[in-house]
Amino acid sequence: MEVPRSRRRIRHSPPPPPPAQGCTGGDDLISTLPDDMLLQILTRLGCARAAARTCILARRWRNLWIHLLGLIFHDVPVGKVQAALTRVARRRAGMSVSALDIRLMRSVPPEAARHDEALAKKLLCKAVRLSPEELMFVLPRSSISKPGRRVEITMPCFLHATSIELDTYFIQIQPPANQILHALERLSLSGNIVDIGACLNQCPRLHVLRVTCRGVLPVLLEESLTALEAAVALGLTVSLLRIELELYSGGHTADGAQFASLLHAAARVSPQELVLVNSFNKYFTAELPCFPRTKSIEMWLFFVCFTQVTEDKFLALERLSLQHYRCTILDLDTMVARCPRLRVLKVNADRSAQVVTIRSTSLEELELSIDEGQCEGINIETPLLTQLKLSVDAASDINVSIWAPMVEKVSYWFSYKKLAxxxxxxxxxxxxxxxxxxxxxxxEGLTKEGKDACSQPPRVHVLCLQISAQDQSGPVLNFARELEKPPVSNFPILALNLNAEGHVLAAFVSRILGMHHLQTRIQRLKVVLCSWSEMSKCVKHCPCNEPKN
Known part of the structure; x- marks a missing residue:
């Protein structure tokens, strides 16, 4: 039986163009480039592991990555990093690298994690053989509790390093043993640092220090801060001082007196950036001392109220953040007045404050949270403010006065705890x-097209109301007055989240849209019925069944 041929014509692709003069179709033009240009290509990969894999391209690329000036290992198992460094040290004997960046992969099983930490100590010793000018060595963050004796890492002596960043998370860091780091100018240490003074004594040319102390006992912390104070007096710049208490510290915590002593010791150091982290299990008060040279203060503290503020001014402070549970400043108005250059403020108002006042001529960003308490009024006067985030749990009617003529971005949230x-x-x-x-x-059609598109504002304000039907009686809220409290009054978009419980909605929604605050501004309406069901019915003789509805 003869199979019929298809009448469809087969189209053949045109032949490839002839190769250029001096080149053949099989030539590898990239591999003909000089080594310097190939190394530039490998450098832009941003990873030594990826650069090593280019050996499959051609024989020309084999072992080329070993000659990179900077070696980067991110999220690579410690064993493979160790093998790579051994290979580099063997092929580049007597040659140094400009930068060595190692950020190890996290090991999940506790046994593997402890094994990797032991290998990490050996890895640092192998890094010394490469003699890097810049070293970054970061162990993975792990919350796994490891049995047995705690691993300690002794900082090796990198004779030619001008910058070192060492982050061992919670592992204890020991200073170099009888070695002097003559070239070191910038140092960043993060971990369980118990003797920062010994590290400073072995770095005679150190100019900038960043230090994060995790899980160090308060007594040892004070000794370290005293050593830092002496170094600062000799010209050392502490760009970051971060103190994290109660992390793998054997359950030790600081009481009110110890915390106040640590705070005053940190104030004498006055770093450019200060971060305090703790989770106290009891409430206590403290005095906030002056940090004359500090530009940023961030505190993540539980149950701490700063009842007193020093009379000295925070002349350099530009950012202040106290954003944890019950971490407050009793007199915010006085604190802000002592900060003439403050631009960013993120705080919680104390529950005992009846009137929260913030007045500043420099503030540009404000984030204020007011929990249910004794607050009766909010007064904000910030002529340069551009961003405002205000969150209030209102137990009663609160007087609000906000003067921020330049505000552009707003997040304003009022939650009414009682029946309103x-x-x-x-x-x-x-x-x-x-x-x-x-x-x-x-x-959704809000933005215009064509010639009117340029007249559209880059941002719009959305008004969202959460409303529910209640059969209980209570005080009547002046809704028109509530609409006047936000710092902006133009709401092109209105979102209604209604829990109607079967009641008729038309008359109620019509009444809201007819208010003079909204009727000429709303361009888009969104109604969401929460917990709506066809079985929902209102009670007999309900007001929503009146003829006017």
């Missing part, structure tokens, strides 16, 4: 105003 009746049986649970980018609503 708006109209009839409708209760307001929360009022929120958020600033969003205008392009997010282009598909």
């Amino acid at each position: 009746l708006m109209f009839g049986f409708w209760s307001l649970q929360s009022l929120r105003v958020d600033t969003v980018e205008n392009y997010k609503y282009k598909d």
Whole structure:
């Protein structure tokens, strides 16, 4: 039987163009480049492991990565990094590298993690043979509790290194044994550092220091801070001082007196950036001393109230953040007045404060949280403020006065803890105003096209109301007054989240849209019915069944 041929014509692709003069089709033009250009290509890969894999391309690429000036190992198992360094040291005997960046991969099993930490000690010793000018060595962060004796890492002597960054997480760091680091100018240490003074004594040319102390006992911390104070007096710049207490410290914690002593010792050092982390198990008060040279203060503390602020001014402070549970400053107005250059403020108001006042002529970003307490008023006067985030759990009606004529980005959230009746049986649970980018609503038709597109503002404000039907009686909230409290009044978008419980909605929604605060501004309406069911029915003789509804 003869198989019929298809009538479809087969189209052949055109033949490739002839090779250029002096070149053949099989030539590897990249491999003909000089070594310096090939090394530039490998450098841009950003990873020594990826550079080593290029050996499969051609014989020309084999072992080329070994001659890179900078070696980067990110998220690579410690065993493979050790083998790579051994190979580099063998092929480059007597030659140094400009930079060595090692950030090891995390090991999940406790036995493997402890084994990797032991290998990490050997890895640092192998790194000494490469004599890098810049060293970055970071162990993975792990919360695994490892049995047995704690691993200690002695900092090797890198004679030619001008910059060293060493992060051992919670492993104890010991200073170099009777060795002087004559070339070291910048040092960053993170881990369980118990004798920072010994490290400083062996670095005679050190100019800049970044230090993070994790899980160090308060007594040893004070000794380290005293050593730092003496070094600062001789010209050392402490760009970062981070203290993390109660992390793998055997359950030891600082009491109120010890915390106050540590705080004053840190103030005498006055680093450019200060970070304090703790999780105290009891509430106590303290005095906030002056940090004359500190530009940024960030505190993640539990149950600490700064009831007193020093009379001296924080002349260099530009950023202040106290954002953990019950970490507050009692007199915010006085604190802000002592910071003439403050630009960013993120704080929680103390529960005992009746009126929260913030007045600043330099503040540009404010994040303020007010929990349920005795607050009766909020007064904010910030002429240069551009970003505002205000979160309030209102136990009662709160007077709000916000003067921020240059504000552009707003996150304003009021949650009403008690029953706040708006109209009839409708209760307001929360009022929120958020600033969003205008392009997010282009598909919904809010953004104009054509010649009017340039007149559209880059951001718009969204008003979101969480409302529910309540059969209980309570005080009536002045809803029109609540709409006047946010620092912005133009709301092109209105979102209603309604828990109607079967009640008729048309009259209520119409009443909201008819208010003079909203009727000329709303361009888009979104209604979400929460917990809606066809079985939901209102009670007999309900007001929503009246003829006017």
